[in-house]
Amino acid sequence: xxxxxxxxxxxxxxxxxxxxxxxxxxxxxxxxxxxxxxxxxxxxxxxxxxxxxxxxxxxxxxxxxxxxxxxxxxxxxxxxxxxxxxxxxxxxxxxxxxxxxxxxxxxxxxxxxxxxxxxxxxxxxxxxxxxxxxxxxxxxxxxxxxxxxxxxxxxxxxxxxxxxxxxxxxxxxxxxxxxxxxxxxxxxxxxxxxxxxxxxxxxxxxxxxxxxxxxxxxxxxxxxxxxxxxxxxxxxxxxxxxxxxxxxxxxxxxxxxxxxxxxxxxxxxxxxxxxxxxxxxxxxxxxxxxxxxxxxxxxxxxxxxxxxxxxxxxxxxxxxxxxxxxxxxxxxxxxxxxxxxxxxxxxxxxxxxxxxxxxxxxxxxxxxxxxxxxxxxxxxxxxxxxxxxxxxxxxxxxxxxxxxxxxxxxxxxxxxxxxxxxxxxxxxxxxxxxxxxxxxxxxxxxxxxx
Amino acid sequence: xxxxxxxxxxxxxxxxxxxxxxxxxxxxxxxxxxxxxxxxxxxxxxxxxxxxxxxxxxxxxxxxxxxxxxxxxxxxxxxxxxxxxxxxxxxxxxxxxxxxxxxxxxxxxxxxxxxxxxxxxxxxxxxxxxxxxxxxxxxxxxxxxxxxxxxxxxxxxxxxxxxxxxxxxxxxxxxxxxxxxxxxxxxxxxxxxxxxxxxxxxxxxxxxxxxxxxxxxxxxxxxxxxxxxxxxxxxxxxxxxxxxxxxxxxxxxxx
Numbered sequence: 001x002x003x004x005x006x007x008x009x010x011x012x013x014x015x016x017x018x019x020x021x022x023x024x025x026x027x028x029x030x031x032x033x034x035x036x037x038x039x040x041x042x043x044x045x046x047x048x049x050x051x052x053x054x055x056x057x058x059x060x061x062x063x064x065x066x067x068x069x070x071x072x073x074x075x076x077x078x079x080x081x082x083x084x085x086x087x088x089x090x091x092x093x094x095x096x097x098x099x100x101x102x103x104x105x106x107x108x109x110x111x112x113x114x115x116x117x118x119x120x121x122x123x124x125x126x127x128x129x130x131x132x133x134x135x136x137x138x139x140x141x142x143x144x145x146x147x148x149x150x151x152x153x154x155x156x157x158x159x160x161x162x163x164x165x166x167x168x169x170x171x172x173x174x175x176x177x178x179x180x181x182x183x184x185x186x187x188x189x190x191x192x193x194x195x196x197x198x199x200x201x202x203x204x205x206x207x208x209x210x211x212x213x214x215x216x217x218x219x220x221x222x223x224x225x226x227x228x229x230x231x232x233x234x235x236x237x238x239x240x241x242x243x244x245x246x247x248x249x250x251x252x253x254x255x256x257x258x259x260x261x262x263x264x265x266x267x268x269x270x271x272x273x274x275x276x277x278x279x280x281x282x283x284x285x286x287x288x289x290x291x292x293x294x295x296x297x298x299x300x301x302x303x304x305x306x307x308x309x310x311x312x313x314x315x316x317x318x319x320x321x322x323x324x325x326x327x328x329x330x331x332x333x334x335x336x337x338x339x340x341x342x343x344x345x346x347x348x349x350x351x352x353x354x355x356x357x358x359x360x361x362x363x364x365x366x367x368x369x370x371x372x373x374x375x376x377x378x379x380x381x382x383x384x385x386x387x388x389x390x391x392x393x394x395x396x397x398x399x400x401x402x403x404x405x406x407x408x409x410x411x412x413x414x415x416x417x418x419x420x421x422x423x424x425x426x427x428x429x430x431x432x433x434x435x436x437x438x439x440x441x442x443x444x445x446x447x448x449x450x
Numbered sequence: 451x452x453x454x455x456x457x458x459x460x461x462x463x464x465x466x467x468x469x470x471x472x473x474x475x476x477x478x479x480x481x482x483x484x485x486x487x488x489x490x491x492x493x494x495x496x497x498x499x500x501x502x503x504x505x506x507x508x509x510x511x512x513x514x515x516x517x518x519x520x521x522x523x524x525x526x527x528x529x530x531x532x533x534x535x536x537x538x539x540x541x542x543x544x545x546x547x548x549x550x551x552x553x554x555x556x557x558x559x560x561x562x563x564x565x566x567x568x569x570x571x572x573x574x575x576x577x578x579x580x581x582x583x584x585x586x587x588x589x590x591x592x593x594x595x596x597x598x599x600x601x602x603x604x605x606x607x608x609x610x611x612x613x614x615x616x617x618x619x620x621x622x623x624x625x626x627x628x629x630x631x632x633x634x635x636x637x638x639x640x641x642x643x644x645x646x647x648x649x650x651x652x653x654x655x656x657x658x659x660x661x662x663x664x665x666x667x668x669x670x671x672x673x674x675x676x677x678x679x680x681x682x683x684x685x686x687x688x689x690x691x692x693x694x695x696x697x698x699x700x701x702x703x704x705x
Contacts (some may be wrong), residue, residue, distance in 0.1 A: 036559030040545060040552075046545040047588070277541035281604070284507040284537045285560050286529060 033287055037295035044269065045299060051265035055303060056310065059258030063250055063311060067324055072244035084108040085130040087116045092141030094168075102134070102190075118171050125173045134190070135171040143168050146206055147211040152209035168193065238318030240415040242328045247319055251327050252408030253381045255311040256401055259304045259343045260372045263351035266300050267364035270355030289443065291408040293436075299346050332417040339407045342425035342432075346400050349432030349439075375401045403427040455521040458612050459483035459506065459642045465514035466501055466667075473661055475501050477667035478515070479604065483612075483645055488638040490654030490675075491647045492692070493664035499647050500540070502664075503616055520611060533561065536610030540617045542589070542597045543604075550576070550585035550592070550600050554607055563610035568607075575603045578633065585589075595626030600632060606637065613637060614645045619653065631657050653690040665696045 020343065036239040045051065091114065102108055111130065113121065121133040143166040152162035172190060174183055207220040236242055273279040282292055315327025329336060351368070358364035376382065378392060379401030385393055396402045409423030410416040459481065466476040475498045483489045491498045504510040505517055508528040516523045519531045544553045551572060558568045576582045584592065591598060592634040602618055615634070617628045635657055638644045648654055654661045655675045662672040671678065673686055685691035 018528065032562060033560040040556040043548050044551055243663045265689065273545070276546060277539055277543035278545050280539060280541075281537070281543035281557075282560070284532060284535065285508060285557065286532045286562065287560050331491070402693060 007134040015121070034291060034295060037287065037291060038298060041269075041295050041299040045265075045303070048265065048269070052267075055258065055262055055265055055307060059254050059307065059311060060314060061191060062257070063254040063314060064318065064322065066254065067246045067250040067319060068322060070250065081249030082108050082132060083130045084110050085113055085121055085124050085133040086110050087113045087118075087121050087133070087135045089114060089116075089138040090136045090140040092139075093195065094141040094144060094201055095136045097201060098134075098136060098170075098194065101197055102196075108132070108433075118173075118184075121171075122173050125175050128175055128177065131175045133171075135173075137169060137171075138169045140170075141201075144201060144385070148202060148205035151211050152213070156213055169384055236413070236415055240331070242312045242330060242413065242415050243325065244413050245325055247315060247324050247327050248412045249272065250314040251311055251319075252412050254406060255308050255344055256404040256408065257342075257376050257381055258307045258311065259340075259373070259404075260347045260350070260375065260401060262300050262303055262307075262347050262366040263354060263367075263372055264365055266296060266348065266351030267355035267358060268361050268370050269296065271358060271364050275361065290440070293439070297352065297436075300348050300351065301341075301344050304347060305340060308340040308344075328412070330411040330412060330415045335411050335418040335421045336414070338418060338425050339404065339411065339421050339428075342428035343400075343404045345432035346404070346428040347432070347433075350400070352444075353435040353439040356443050372401075375399045378402070380405045400428055400431050403431075454485065455518075456484060457482040458485045458520050459516075460518040460521075461502070461506075461514075462516045462576055464502070464505065464517060465513045466498070466505065466510070467513055473667070474513075475667050476515075479664075479668050481662060481669055481672075483643060485643055486638075486641060487660055488635065488644045488646065488658050490658035491548075491645060491664060492649070492651050492654050492688070493647075494649070494696075497664045498667040499664065500616065503537070503614055503647065506614065507535060508532070517611035533608065534611045535641070536605040536608065536613045538602050538605035538613070538615040538618055540620065542601050544589045544597075544601060546590035547588055549588055550581060553589055553600065554585075555605060557604050560605045561649060563608060571607060575606060580629065582597065593627075595622040598622045598626060598630065602633075610642065612643045612645065616647045616649070617649065618646070619648070619650070619666055627653075653689070655688045663688075663692050663695065670695050 018248075040297055048241040069195045080381060084102070086099065088099055090096075099110075103110065113124075116135075118135050121135055125133045147163075147165050150165075154161070154163045172187070174187075203220050207218055211217050234244055236244075242248065270279075275420075279292070283289065312327065312329065316328075317326075320326045354364050354368050354371075358367060376399075378388075379385075379399035380395045380396060381401055385396050385402065407428075410420045410424070460481055460483075461481040464476050464479040465474050467474045471602070479502065481499070481502075491502075501510060501669060505512050506519060508524050508531065514634070520534050522531055522534075523583065523589075524531055545556070548556065554572045554575070555568065558572065559565070563571065570587075573582070576585050579602065581596060581599055581603070584596060585600075589597065592600065598618060605613060605615070609678075613634075619630055622630070631653065634644055634646065646654060646658060658675060660673065661675050661678070662669045664670065671691070672683075678691060679685060679687060682691050682694070685694055
């Protein structure tokens with residue numbers, strides 16, 4: 001029994017001593033040479049003004065600019081700003097009803113041009129005097145009234161054959177410089193208003209025709225064309241304060257872009273040291289290649305987290321000053337930190353891989369920048385993935401920025417927590433680790449480092 | 451109790467082949483450098499000098515032979531060897547955006563020198579090489595001679611037992627060259643073994659107590675410079691002896 005106890009004590013003792021040795025090793029590394037490697041990388045980064053501008057100023061400018069642009073496009077559509085040239089040659093009930101509906105929408109600034117022809121209206125639109133033109137032909141009301149009258153008479157007389165119908169053609173002309181989504185929005189607004197007028201007008205005409213035949217007077221005055229209501233809302237928990245808008249998209253999108261742009265500075269930093277010979281000196285000193293890379297990884301991790309924090313602060317405090325809604329960060333701070341860390345690890349791993357594989361600084365800068373832009377383009381930073389072609393949607397799944405965006409959407413648009421971002425953050429961490437290992441393997445194949 | 455070996459650099463039958471080359475870069479190279487000596491290794495371009503240094507510092511592997519530094523094999527004890535050797539590479543292997551003092555602080559710190567000891571050591575070396583007043587400028591703003599001197603200080607900061615210098619006087623003016631050579635002699639007299647690698651036979655002849663002439667990846671002649679020229683009375687100096695032994699054909703043409 002006492003022998004068992006003493007051997008147990010020995011095991012505990014040796015384990016404690018092992019743990020102590022481990023921590024002493026960590027202390028020696030981090031308070032010894034690692035401190036100086038970090039100091040070196042910090043000073044080098046601090047003096048790289050171009051790199052600092054690229055990593056901090058560029059994303060700030062981009063996020064403010066892009067959020068503002070996207071929001072103002074939305075406001076143009078919402079505000080009474082769209083110049084419309086309206087030719088109402090009908091000057092009767094239908095024309096007046098359309099005019100009233102267009103006016104009530106509040107979207108258009110209407111200029112009237114009664115008596116003008118379709119070609120005259122087209123000339124004004126093509127000269128960019130107006131963004132939109134609507135032409136209501138002469139006698140439109142009378143033609144519809146005639147159509148309804150013939151329809152009612154046929155119906156009451158039991159005639160199965162469809163009565164003669166005179167076409168009423170409304171012409172809409174749009175400035176070709178108006179972009180696709182704007183055009184689609186305008187057309188849907190016009191169609192909605194036209195449907196409403198058409199329905200009300202036909203209902204009124206049918207009632208009037210029926211009253212001419214029927215001994216009992218029918219009134220459709222209290223009949224509403226809106227028999228169902230549409231309750232549209234975002235799939236966000238009810239207690240959430242998040243409202244999807246340009247800010248909620250742009251802050252995470254450009255933060256991610258900025259984090260990945262450290263690739264250029266990091267890779268170039270590694271290559272400059274290699275080309276200058278200081279890297280070789282480090283390897284002849286008591287410094288391993290892994291320590292050398294670890295020091296860079298720590299410095300750039302701090303940079304990435306700083307970038308993210310600055311972007312969040314801009315979302316909270318600067319963005320409201322330029323008339324945009326403030327950023328709503330969601331409820332899960334852990335999810336936010338986890339995603340930022342994962343994105344940073346992915347970017348650092350990728351930067352280290354490029355820095356090791358590229359032969360020259362130029363190669364690293366061009367390849368690093370272009371590849372990040374491509375990752376961003378296919379990853380949904382600029383345009384949503386759902387509007388991409390099916391092939392591009394498949395390709396986008398391979399972009400680390402897509403994983404990052406998907407994770408950030410869970411936080412900033414769906415107000416989800418840590419569990420729901422784990423797969424996306426995990427993918428980023430895996431990507432970063434694979435890149436880091438690939439860099440080490442590539443280097444060990446090419447050289448003989450301790 | 452083990453005694454310090456006489457030879458601090460002991461290379462035996464070292465062979466190094468590069469892929470795609472017919473002849474080995476190092477062809478059974480054997481070299482012994484005595485403790486406390488100022489040893490000159492003189493060779494033309496492409497003779498295998500840099501490869502030899504890189505193998506000694508553990509930057510390159512080798513095919514066969516043995517390399518011992520202070521009795522320790524580079525294959526087994528590289529981490530210890532790194533603290534014994536001070537390398538002054540041919541390139542200015544410093545961090546160009548850091549000032550002279552910052553460079554030395556970082557390099558000294560990585561060598562594990564205590565910060566209390568490091569500061570006076572930096573100032574002592576800066577004064578020794580005439581760089582005290584310019585050491586707060588970034589190294590990329592230094593003149594060629596100043597860069598060479600700070601490069602040399604970086605190899606000395608941790609008081610190495612063996613100082614290896616690869617072409618330390620390339621591209622410097624006469625004053626800087628003179629200062630560097632004088633200081634090397636002083637450092638050697640202080641007990642540091644110095645291995646001086648150069649193209650310039652004249653420099654080696656002046657300062658070294660022993661020289662080895664290298665050609666085709668091996669040592670072709672070794673001895674005290676004065677004795678070597680005495681043994682070959684038809685040669686007025688080491689350079690003419692070297693030409694006599696190796697010919698005047700260029701060595702770094704494409705193989």
